[in-house]
Amino acid sequence: MKKNIIGPWLSAAVLLFGGFGCVSCTSPCDIHIEAENFSSEEGGEVMVRTDKQGTCGKSVSHWDDKWHIVNYLVDAPAAGNYRFVLRSASAGTALRRLWVNGREYGPFEVPATGGNGSAPQQWQNLAPLLGGKPVVFPLERGKNTLSLENMDGNPLNLDCILLQRAD
Numbered sequence: 001m002k003k004n005i006i007g008p009w010l011s012a013a014v015l016l017f018g019g020f021g022c023v024s025c026t027s028p029c030d031i032h033i034e035a036e037n038f039s040s041e042e043g044g045e046v047m048v049r050t051d052k053q054g055t056c057g058k059s060v061s062h063w064d065d066k067w068h069i070v071n072y073l074v075d076a077p078a079a080g081n082y083r084f085v086l087r088s089a090s091a092g093t094a095l096r097r098l099w100v101n102g103r104e105y106g107p108f109e110v111p112a113t114g115g116n117g118s119a120p121q122q123w124q125n126l127a128p129l130l131g132g133k134p135v136v137f138p139l140e141r142g143k144n145t146l147s148l149e150n151m152d153g154n155p156l157n158l159d160c161i162l163l164q165r166a167d
């Protein structure tokens with residue numbers, strides 16, 4: 001059963017970013033942020049879910065309102081450039097914007113995964129593209145702020161944010 005759940009994650013990751021390393025919640029990433037461990041939010045209230053299968057711990061839903069921002073504190077082990085990957089689930093595409101230490105990245109489109117995460121295979125690791133390339137941003141060693149903003153009012157459920165060194 002476990003193998004059947006992990007299979008689609010591997011396929012999606014390989015399909016989308018070749019040799020990218022963060023293919024499941026147990027694979028080593030340089031920084032792994034659980035979506036449910038947000039520090040604050042503005043313009044709405046997400047719901048922390050324990051009923052979705054195939055996620056790393058809990059997940060987040062009801063991030064459905066335009067301009068709703070979810071904030072995270074990111075503790076980076078080293079300064080450098082990091083590639084942005086979302087582990088998400090949604091029936092349709094969703095437009096989002098990212099802020100890292102006050103600098104804007106996006107808007108970018110997050111692809112649909114076939115559903116809102118009710119089934120394990122609907123959770124996929126996706127590297128949103130900006131100008132045809134994965135989103136990469138610098139982090140300082142230690143504390144950083146990362147914010148995600150809903151730009152179109154479309155739903156997007158989140159499991160985790162995976163960052164991998166890109167330099």
Ligand SMILES: [Ca+2]
Binds near residue numbers: 036058059
């Ligand atoms: Ca999670």
